[in-house]
Amino acid sequence: MDFPIFHIDFIGNRMLIAVDAILHVIINHALAVGALPIIALLEYIGIRNKDKRWDALAFRLLKIIFIVTTTVGALTGVGIWFSASLINPAAIGSLIRVFFWGWFVEWLVFVSEVSLIMAYFLTWESTRDKPEAKLKHWRLGLFLAAFSWITMAIIVAILGFMMDTGNWQTERTLLAGLFNPMYFPQLGFRTTLAMVMGGMSMICLTYLYTRRELAFRSAVLEVLSKWTGAWLLALAIAAIWYYQVIPGHMLANIPVAVTTQEYVSWNSQLKWLLIFGLAFVGWVAWASFKRPGQVHGAKYALSLVVLVLMLGQFERVREFIRKPFIIGNYMYANGLRVDDYPLLKRDGILQHATYAGIREITADNQVSAGREVFEQTCSRCHTVNGINSIRGQLKNMYGDKRWQADIIAAYVENMHGARYFMPPFPGNKTELQALSVYLASLQKRAAAFNGAQINGIPAPDFISAATHYGNIPDLDTHQGEQH
Amino acid sequence: MAAPIPRDIPLPLPAPEGFLEILLVVAFLVHIVFVHLMIGGSLFSLVCQIRGLKVPDYEKLAYRIMQLVTVNKSMAVVMGVAPLLIINTLYAPQFYASSALIGDMWMAVIPLVTLAFLLAYVHKFWWRHFINIPELHIGIAALETALFLFIPLIFMTNVNLMLFPEAWPQVKGFVSALLLPNVIQRYLHFLSATVLSSSLLLVWWTGRKSFAQEVQFSKVRLLDVRRFFYAFAFGATLLQMLTGLLVFVSLPAQGMGWGFTLLLMLGGASALPAVYWMWQNLTRTDHLLDDNFKRIIASFACALVLMGIARHDYRENALADHQSAIKEKTANYQAAVKVAAEEAQLAAKALEEQPRGAGEIAFEQNCAACHHATLPTVGPSMQEIKELYAGDPSGLIAWTKAPGKKRPDSMAMPSFAHLSDAQLTAISGYILSH
Numbered sequence: 001m002d003f004p005i006f007h008i009d010f011i012g013n014r015m016l017i018a019v020d021a022i023l024h025v026i027i028n029h030a031l032a033v034g035a036l037p038i039i040a041l042l043e044y045i046g047i048r049n050k051d052k053r054w055d056a057l058a059f060r061l062l063k064i065i066f067i068v069t070t071t072v073g074a075l076t077g078v079g080i081w082f083s084a085s086l087i088n089p090a091a092i093g094s095l096i097r098v099f100f101w102g103w104f105v106e107w108l109v110f111v112s113e114v115s116l117i118m119a120y121f122l123t124w125e126s127t128r129d130k131p132e133a134k135l136k137h138w139r140l141g142l143f144l145a146a147f148s149w150i151t152m153a154i155i156v157a158i159l160g161f162m163m164d165t166g167n168w169q170t171e172r173t174l175l176a177g178l179f180n181p182m183y184f185p186q187l188g189f190r191t192t193l194a195m196v197m198g199g200m201s202m203i204c205l206t207y208l209y210t211r212r213e214l215a216f217r218s219a220v221l222e223v224l225s226k227w228t229g230a231w232l233l234a235l236a237i238a239a240i241w242y243y244q245v246i247p248g249h250m251l252a253n254i255p256v257a258v259t260t261q262e263y264v265s266w267n268s269q270l271k272w273l274l275i276f277g278l279a280f281v282g283w284v285a286w287a288s289f290k291r292p293g294q295v296h297g298a299k300y301a302l303s304l305v306v307l308v309l310m311l312g313q314f315e316r317v318r319e320f321i322r323k324p325f326i327i328g329n330y331m332y333a334n335g336l337r338v339d340d341y342p343l344l345k346r347d348g349i350l351q352h353a354t355y356a357g358i359r360e361i362t363a364d365n366q367v368s369a370g371r372e373v374f375e376q377t378c379s380r381c382h383t384v385n386g387i388n389s390i391r392g393q394l395k396n397m398y399g400d401k402r403w404q405a406d407i408i409a410a411y412v413e414n415m416h417g418a419r420y421f422m423p424p425f426p427g428n429k430t431e432l433q434a435l436s437v438y439l440a441s442l443q444k445r446a447a448a449f450n451g452a453q454i455n456g457i458p459a460p461d462f463i464s465a466a467t468h469y470g471n472i473p474d475l476d477t478h479q480g481e482q483h
Numbered sequence: 484m485a486a487p488i489p490r491d492i493p494l495p496l497p498a499p500e501g502f503l504e505i506l507l508v509v510a511f512l513v514h515i516v517f518v519h520l521m522i523g524g525s526l527f528s529l530v531c532q533i534r535g536l537k538v539p540d541y542e543k544l545a546y547r548i549m550q551l552v553t554v555n556k557s558m559a560v561v562m563g564v565a566p567l568l569i570i571n572t573l574y575a576p577q578f579y580a581s582s583a584l585i586g587d588m589w590m591a592v593i594p595l596v597t598l599a600f601l602l603a604y605v606h607k608f609w610w611r612h613f614i615n616i617p618e619l620h621i622g623i624a625a626l627e628t629a630l631f632l633f634i635p636l637i638f639m640t641n642v643n644l645m646l647f648p649e650a651w652p653q654v655k656g657f658v659s660a661l662l663l664p665n666v667i668q669r670y671l672h673f674l675s676a677t678v679l680s681s682s683l684l685l686v687w688w689t690g691r692k693s694f695a696q697e698v699q700f701s702k703v704r705l706l707d708v709r710r711f712f713y714a715f716a717f718g719a720t721l722l723q724m725l726t727g728l729l730v731f732v733s734l735p736a737q738g739m740g741w742g743f744t745l746l747l748m749l750g751g752a753s754a755l756p757a758v759y760w761m762w763q764n765l766t767r768t769d770h771l772l773d774d775n776f777k778r779i780i781a782s783f784a785c786a787l788v789l790m791g792i793a794r795h796d797y798r799e800n801a802l803a804d805h806q807s808a809i810k811e812k813t814a815n816y817q818a819a820v821k822v823a824a825e826e827a828q829l830a831a832k833a834l835e836e837q838p839r840g841a842g843e844i845a846f847e848q849n850c851a852a853c854h855h856a857t858l859p860t861v862g863p864s865m866q867e868i869k870e871l872y873a874g875d876p877s878g879l880i881a882w883t884k885a886p887g888k889k890r891p892d893s894m895a896m897p898s899f900a901h902l903s904d905a906q907l908t909a910i911s912g913y914i915l916s917h
Contacts, residue, residue: 002489003579004651006586020593067608070557071600078560079593081567086586089579093492096571100497107564114561118554337493343823352816354489397861410855418852418861453586456655457487 001336001353006086007379007451012387013087014380018319020083022312024076026197029190029311030304031065032073032148034198036117038227039065040141045223047134053216059124061205066121070114088380090335091326099158106154109147116144149191156187159318161327185242192235193311196281199228200304203288207297218293225289232282239274273313277306323421332423334380341426348428349376357458361430370438371449373431384442384449391442403443409436486648486805489576490813496572503573504795510565512791516680517559522631523681524552525603527712529624536617540703544689545624547698549607551688556600574645576809577802581645581660588637588657599630632674636661639670646801647735668733672726679719683780685712690773709772710765717761724751738801743793750789757782842913845906849899856917862896865914872915879911880904 008016039062046054084092096103120140127133160182203224210217281303288295326333336344343352350356350369353376361369374390382390394403397411409432416424425432496503528548535542570578582589606623613620637657644650644660654660661667688694689709700708731747760775760782853861854868863871872879884907888895899907 002491002576004583006583016590063608067601067604071597071604074557074560075593075597075600078564078567081564081571082582082590082593085571085579086583086590089575089583090492093571093575093579094494096568096575097492097494097497100568100572103568104565107561107568110564111561114557118557122554339820339824342827343820346823346826354487407855407858407860410858411860414852414855414860416852417848451586452583454656456584457652459652 001090001340001349001376003089004355004452004457005375005379006453007375007383007449008386009383009449009451010386012381012383015387017080017083017087018316020076020079022315024073024080025315026308026311027068027073027076028152029194030197030201030308032069033152033191034194034196035061035065035202036141036148036198037145037195038198038202038224040138040145041223041227042220043138043141047138053213054220055128057206057209057216057220060209061202062121062124064205066117070117074114088326088333088335090337091331094327094331095158095161099161102154102158106151109151109154113144113147113151116140116147120144152190152194153187156190157183160186182245185238185245188238189235189242189314192231192238193307193314195231196228196235197304197307197311199224199231199285200281200300200307203228204297204300204304207300214293221288221292221295225285225292229282229285229289232278232285236278239278243271243274273306273310277310280306320421324416324423332426334377334423334426336377336423336426341424344426345428348431349373349426350431355452355457361434366434366437367441368438369431370434370436370441373427373435374438375449377426377435379449379451384446390439391446394439394442403440405433405436405440408439409433412436487580487651488648488805488808488812489580490816491809492575493813493817500573503569504799507566507569507573508791508795510562510569512787514559514562514566516787517555517562518635519677519680520684521552521555521559522628522635523677523684524548524555525624525628525631526677527681527685528552528606529621529628532617532621532624536621538703540698540700543698543700544708546607546610548685549603549610551684552603553607556603560596574802577645577648577805578641580648580651581641584644584651584654585637585641585657585660589641592634592637595630595634599627599634602627602630635673636666636670639673640666643669646738646798648802648805664735665730665733668726668730672723672730675719675722675726679716679723679783682712682715682719683783686716686772687776706772713761713765713772717758717765720754720758720761724754727751734797735801738797738799740796740800743796743800746789746793746796750786750793753782753789754786755782757786840909840913841906842909842911845902845910846913849902850910853896863890865917868914869917872911874915876908876911876915879914880907883907883911 007013011019039058042054042058042061046052046058081092120137123137123140127137157179160180203221206217206220206224210220284295284299284303288300322328324332326335329338331337336349348361350359350361350372353372356372356376358365358369358372374384378390382388382393384390394408398407412425412435413432416422425435427435528545531541531545531548535545602623606620606627610620613623640657640661640663643663643666644654647663650663654663686709689698689705689712695705698705727747757779760779764770764772764774854863854865856865858864859867868879872882883902884898884900886896886898902910
């Protein structure tokens with residue numbers, strides 16, 4: 001409401017963040033948090049056994065980790081900021097106000113992490129043949145692994161906060177937000193999953209890199225399988241713990257139990273993926289531990305794919321059960337605060353949306369006013385023609401029957417009761433009607449829906465018009481006229 | 484011209500404003516130094532590699548320079564996070580607005596930087612693989628450098644656009660924002676700073692004792708290489724002053740002020756001793772390249788800090804009115820929110836006090852979302868249900884407990900078996916008597 005609305009109508013705004021964030025999480029879990037301790041472990045075995053092959057392998061693996069994490073990994077992390085600030089600035093802006101110091105500390109840890117990985121990788125070859133320096137170098141690796149875990153531990157606090165603000169609503173302090181009820185279960189789940197993913201991704205790479213040294217391959221795979229298997233047991237426990245914390249907690253917020261059917265279908269998908277996935281990965285790890293070197297590489301690769309799917313699905317469910325909020329009980333997914341609703345319902349959202357081009361709805365401008373209402377209230381999650389398109393939704397509901405504005409209005413007014421993941425409609429009756437007329441018009445014709453990055457914003461005389469709560473001080477001419 | 488006045492995020496700043504501003508200036512300067520070194524490194528590596536086609540020693544030098552780029556580029560990214568965080572905090576209404584207005588290009592920063600970094604790694608880590616195809620290798624280096632040079636233009640366009648809210652309504656996408664007065668001038672000023680700082684770094688770096696050992700030139704004299712960089716540094720310094728003047732005269736008046744002008748003068752003046760010392764080192768035979776090196780760096784550092792403060796001062800000046808208007812509007816809005824909330828509470832209370840049957844309340848909580856009084860919405864209307872089940876409340880209850888899918892064009896109703904029989908009876912009574 002206070003920011004020009006960026007919108008991508010084809011892949012959708014949510015998908016933009018999702019693609020970037022899931023890529024980031026996969027790289028972070030599988031190649032940073034989970035893999036870096038393994039590199040230190042392999043280096044240590046090399047030192048202890050005075051076996052150069054372990055050292056050489058660890059360095060080759062680290063090179064891949066270094067290349068991927070310092071490019072795609074780091075940039076997709078920054079990308080979450082970029083995309084979030086374009087798509088839902090109100091939400092990310094609020095989170096930043098609350099978590100500034102958390103993010104600041106996160107940044108310090110991030111600086112240390114990047115400095116450590118550069119030091120660790122770039123001094124590997126120069127310390128290789130000097131025993132004392134080598135030991136120091138190995139310690140760098142331990143620090144690096146620790147710092148990479150700490151960056152995740154801080155971010156998990158913010159993710160947990162978005163789902164459940166805990167005592168923050170009343171206390172509004174950083175610590176109250178940080179140690180919300182979801183924190184430790186989620187951290188436990190992510191840590192163990194990362195360790196398993198790290199183990200499996202290093203197993204896959206090792207398999208590729210040791211094609212000509214089969215005896216050595218068995219020795220390494222045995223160690224890595226032990227690592228993966230042990231963490232897998234911990235993951236099973238952490239998953240049960242986490243699973244027991246979320247659903248109960250989130251379901252309690254949902255007034256009508258029947259409306260959880262969508263959630264249940266997501267949840268059961270996750271449950272089966274978890275059970276099947278863990279069983280399969282566990283079986284591969286066990287076989288690989290018993291007879292290292294005799295398990296085919298495809299099975300390892302498949303395990304890794306299963307783990308990645310599990311993580312992706314987990315993130316989807318985590319995002320899904322947060323709805324209708326983007327910050328639990330504080331802000332809806334449309335970027336409007338719960339507190340804003342009474343005012344917006346009374347005056348209408350177009351009265352207060354800084355960058356709306358139409359303030360008054362008349363019989364003549366219903367479709368274009370409806371488009372403005374759609375832009376303000378629906379476009380954060382829905383496209384017109386692309387992914388999760390509103391046309392598709394309407395088609396599911398009404399098919400080829402004529403889409404009727406009053407029927408759509410009757411639905412939109414009450415939909416949050418049945419579709420609990422939808423925020424209530426924030427505008428007034430006239431706007432609801434205009435929105436419905438616009439939506440009904442989409443059956444025949446949907447003009448391209450562009451965001452502010454293409455359309456720009458409307459002329460300022462519209463924007464600075466007097467609103468319900470008094471004149472807005474204008475930058476030049478109206479300066480003297482305030483009352 | 485009038486500017487759009489949005490509201491600010493209604494949550495307190497996490498720290499005193501002045502403190503955040505100091506943090507912003509410091510963090511930004513650290514970031515920008517690494518950015519200069521990254522871009523300049525890539526540029527000089529490319530230049531040396533092209534010279535290396537004729538003089539092979541320069542190819543060795545190009546490889547060495549790329550090793551610096553790897554470190555500087557990682558630092559440039561991580562050091563950029565802090566200023567981004569602080570600018571998001573301090574200037575949310577302006578920064579998010581300008582980012583959205585150039586949204587496509589702003590989002591493109593991420594894939595472009597990623598691509599540039601990956602190219603830099605291919606360029607460096609696979610150096611030996613390209614030994615017989617130098618054209619391809621140089622092509623990769625050129626693409627990497629071009630990307631590195633283009634990306635700052637996006638940032639510059641955004642931080643310039645955020646300063647001038649009255650220009651926002653005219654902006655339609657990245658190109659129109661790029662063409663606002665001052666962006667190109669700032670970019671040229673930025674480029675000369677890139678050449679200046681990276682060539683100075685290379686003068687120092689090639690002067691280290693171990694460097695001759697590392698690079699092992701066969702023909703070229705190290706001193707000539709260093710003079711080559713030094714000449715660039717000197718030329719770039721002069722260019723820096725010229726482009727600086729260009730920026731100054733083209734700056735929109737909103738942010739001008741005597742304090743700002745004084746800071747700029749001081750900044751420019753503090754770089755003058757460095758120009759003098761560098762000129763001496765380049766021209767006088769009794770001077771060495773490394774003479775007064777620390778002083779030169781100190782003089783530039785001084786100029787950098789003063790310019791950084793001036794840059795922030797201009798932003799504060801340019802946005803002062805906008806910020807105070809936003810503050811007022813935010814306060815007005817919050818007051819209105821409060822009034823509306825109280826009204827709504829009273830209205831809700833009044834509604835509660837109206838006598839309503841248990842059936843009506845339960846219907847509204849559980850059914851109204853899909854069943855409208857007269858219109859078919861998700862499910863059939865109450866009217867239609869009433870006609871279907873007239874005189875058959877138990878049939879209606881049975882259906883509610885175990886519904887199926889009757890109509891091919893609408894979705895199946897979920898079961899309401901979790902409601903008590905009393906509730907279901909009340910609901911069916913309400914529907915059938917409505």
